[in-house]
């Protein structure tokens with residue numbers, strides 16, 4: 001039941017702060033010393049392989065970054081449909097990230113390795129959950145819109161919690177830093193709600209302005225890159241516009257050729273400073289229209305971000321970009337909850 005919401009996607013975008021709150025309430029306080037892993041019946045891994053598709057792959061990228069930055073844990077993200085590069089290595093924990101738990105490519109990829117499998121899923125009775133040795137549930141309630149929204153933010157929260165627990169378990173992440181990061185995570189639901197309120201109007205205005213554009217470039221740097229990719233995926237699957245999402249430093253190696261007068265270039269930024277500012281200057285020098293998603297002082301799509309960028313990056317930007325993609329879809333007259341050619345669960349390889 002979508003209640004008074006115009007579509008399920010709108011309802012599910014709205015549900016994100018509450019879903020993140022529930023999940024955090026179950027996870028915070030269990031990270032110190034790797035407690036969460038112990039609760040899941042898993043030992044401390046020497047390395048981690050994350051396997052996923054689509055939006056879940058972007059949540060996996062965020063998780064991998066936190067594992068690397070906070071725990072120096074060797075980590076690889078494997079696109080489930082392209083598993084060949086990940087060879088079996090002893091001591092690996094495979095973390096399968098899948099909202100539905102029914103994605104055939106993910107299930108098939110797991111057959112290749114003999115590792116213990118931890119499933120991060122919103123479907124505790126799914127094929128993936130049954131196949132896995134342990135399950136970290138998202139508890140978001142059903143997600144009906146084909147475009148993943150609330151399950152993405154929840155996957156990031158669960159993945160970050162897992163990464164911090166692993167990093168704390170190895171002793172690399174100090175108790176003091178963990179306590180600080182837990183506090184920042186604790187404030188996330190509030191920041192997601194504030195971002196939704198702040199970005200809704202600007203997202204609608206921007207959608208109106210850009211609805212006639214054939215394509216949109218998305219850039220970011222560092223921890224923002226998975227969110228640039230996620231914003232791009234949301235826009236393309238809902239609006240059928242071409243998108244290009246790259247780290248800003250890659251622009252000069254090819255994608256900058258796409259830019260001409262007025263080309264929309266979405267910049268996902270905790271703070272559009274340093275090398276990202278250089279990327280923006282490179283784009284605007286070619287006439288591109290920079291649309292910054294970040295703290296209000298710099299942004300077209302304002303978010304509510306912590307004062308210092310956390311290792312999981314500007315997660316709040318995901319909500320602003322979901323709102324933008326949905327608004328543009330409505331303006332174009334496309335079906336919001338059921339984009340063409342797509343299924344909610346992709347059960348074929």
Ligand code: M6R
Nearest residue numbers: 054055056098099100103147148
């Ligand atoms: O159910 P899963 O998380 O395994 O699905 C993976 C992708 O098919 C899914 O994230 C897809 O990219 C979404 N439609 C994106 O919004």
